[in-house]
Amino acid sequence: MFIFSHASKLSMASVVEQVAPNHKATITFYAGTQTIGGTIAAIEYNNHRVVFDFGTDFRPDPETLAALRELNDDNALRIFLEQRLLPKVDGVYPDAQVTAFPGLIGAAEFPIHTAVIISHLHLDHVGGLLCIDPGIDVYMSDKSLELYNVLSEAGDRPFGHERTFNGVPYYKPFFVGDIKITAYPIDHDCYGASAFIIEAGDKRIAYTGDLRIHGVHSRYTFEYIEAAKHADLLITEGVAASFLPDDYELVGSKEFGEDFYAEKDLDRQFLDLFELKKPILFDFYARNIERLRMIIDTASKTDKQLVLSPKHAFLAKKLLGADVRTTDSLTDADYESDRLLINLPFEQFDSCIDKVASGSIYIHSNSEPLGPFDSRWQAFIDALAIRDIELHSLHSSGHGKAEHIQYVIDQIQPKVLMPVHSLKPYKSVGPNQRILPEIGVTYMIDGGDGQANK
Ligand SMILES: Nc1ccn([C@@H]2O[C@@H]3COP(=O)(O)O[C@H]3[C@H]2O)c(=O)n1
Numbered sequence: 375m376f377i378f379s380h381a382s383k384l385s386m387a388s389v390v391e392q393v394a395p396n397h398k399a400t401i402t403f404y405a406g407t408q409t410i411g412g413t414i415a416a417i418e419y420n421n422h423r424v425v426f427d428f429g430t431d432f433r434p435d436p437e438t439l440a441a442l443r444e445l446n447d448d449n450a451l452r453i454f455l456e457q458r459l460l461p462k463v464d465g466v467y468p469d470a471q472v473t474a475f476p477g478l479i480g481a482a483e484f485p486i487h488t489a490v491i492i493s494h495l496h497l498d499h500v501g502g503l504l505c506i507d508p509g510i511d512v513y514m515s516d517k518s519l520e521l522y523n524v525l526s527e528a529g530d531r532p533f534g535h536e537r538t539f540n541g542v543p544y545y546k547p548f549f550v551g552d553i554k555i556t557a558y559p560i561d562h563d564c565y566g567a568s569a570f571i572i573e574a575g576d577k578r579i580a581y582t583g584d585l586r587i588h589g590v591h592s593r594y595t596f597e598y599i600e601a602a603k604h605a606d607l608l609i610t611e612g613v614a615a616s617f618l619p620d621d622y623e624l625v626g627s628k629e630f631g632e633d634f635y636a637e638k639d640l641d642r643q644f645l646d647l648f649e650l651k652k653p654i655l656f657d658f659y660a661r662n663i664e665r666l667r668m669i670i671d672t673a674s675k676t677d678k679q680l681v682l683s684p685k686h687a688f689l690a691k692k693l694l695g696a697d698v699r700t701t702d703s704l705t706d707a708d709y710e711s712d713r714l715l716i717n718l719p720f721e722q723f724d725s726c727i728d729k730v731a732s733g734s735i736y737i738h739s740n741s742e743p744l745g746p747f748d749s750r751w752q753a754f755i756d757a758l759a760i761r762d763i764e765l766h767s768l769h770s771s772g773h774g775k776a777e778h779i780q781y782v783i784d785q786i787q788p789k790v791l792m793p794v795h796s797l798k799p800y801k802s803v804g805p806n807q808r809i810l811p812e813i814g815v816t817y818m819i820d821g822g823d824g825q826a827n828k
Pocket residue numbers: 410411432563613740744745747770771772773
């Protein structure tokens with residue numbers, strides 16, 4: 375892998391001059407190499423460019439959250455760029471909106487044909503989706519598009535302006551110029567999640583998106599490993615590696631271990647809590663349709679009634695064909711009843727929590743606030759504690775254990791590994807060459823033949 379140049383220092387003309395004559399595939403990262411989420415990179419080949427993904431970095435500190443409270447569809451791009459939640463990528467944003475950012479080139483002015491591919495609909499992968507110039511094609515799996523449309527109808531879509539998307543079937547390649555792209559289903563806690571194989575000339579690049587092997591679709595991940603075998607370049611997430619001690623030597627393994635919940639283990643945990651003779655509240659991330667299905671099934675095994683929030687009920691109806699009781703007014707729900715299982719989403723938490731009886735149970739299942747790193751976490755914990763509400767965390771991560779992700783890497787045996795989407799990408803080990811990509815640096819994808827030098 376050969377470092378080509380600092381893209382940030384290139385003028386528009388030199389981009390054209392450098393890429394056109396050699397017809398070599400290159401990759402440049404713009405964001406999300408050493409953060410959890412917000413990975414944005416571009417693969418360029420023969421004057422065509424594929425950008426993936428287009429999420430906003432998740433930074434739940436009080437200052438950022440305050441700035442985000444001002445967001446609307448018209449100011450989204452400006453606020454995201456000012457807050458550095460989206461990077462300044464030339465040739466992606468509408469020309470009319472980049473004028474406030476000197477040096478940033480708008481989509482119409484950019485000489486390289488660009489398309490965007492999206493791995494899945496978590497906000498750290500799609501938060502900036504509606505800030506992309508509408509003239510740029512955006513591709514996602516058919517199932518992601520189905521989820522997008524349902525969420526959007528339920529009023530849950532990223533900030534920015536409505537536009538159209540291209541849904542693509544799994545396994546069937548499509549082209550962006552001479553770049554061939556194939557979407558594969560992957561095991562993640564988001565309906566429609568995909569990994570990609572991107573082919574540029576004789577080079578094969580595998581981009582995993584987010585993945586795990588402990589969900590109900592682990593088969594997809596094993597299938598993808600086969601498709602990605604010996605890729606010239608593997609770009610993979612490393613969320614779980616973020617939390618490893620620095621002196622921990624990461625060794626790939628498929629083992630689950632004792633203290634670890636696979637998605638399929640959660641139903642037993644939910645059932646035990648659902649059956650308690652207490653008022654039960656819960657929340658989970660709506661895009662995890664498998665968990666929605668499991669909660670509906672588990673609730674049906676009890677003699678209690680499930681009450682979903684309007685959004686979750688709408689998703690259940692549209693994506694699972696399930697009719698589940700809901701209420702337009704969660705503030706008027708009967709929080710004293712031990713006959714109800716009430717889905718209280720975090721958005722309604724503050725307006726409803728005073729009505730919740732002491733001694734109730736609150737089940738937090740991969741929902742907001744996401745964890746102690748989230749600045750809203752302490753207030754959430756305190757609000758439950760002062761009301762004597764018992765918190766139970768039934769968490770099964772959307773991300774593979776660090777050992778599992780290393781196992782995937784070991785199995786794929788890429789010629790070059792680029793671990794990203796992690797606070798500690800350096801914990802992941804490349805069986806051959808490993809590069810920790812730097813933001814704004816363009817690397818030639820040469821299957822490890824070149825030297826990683828500057
Ligand atoms: N420092 C952290 C830690 C975690 N996270 C995200 O929180 C999510 C909790 O559910 P999960 O599926 O385990 O994935 C975690 C990260 O995406 C994050 O974005 N930043």
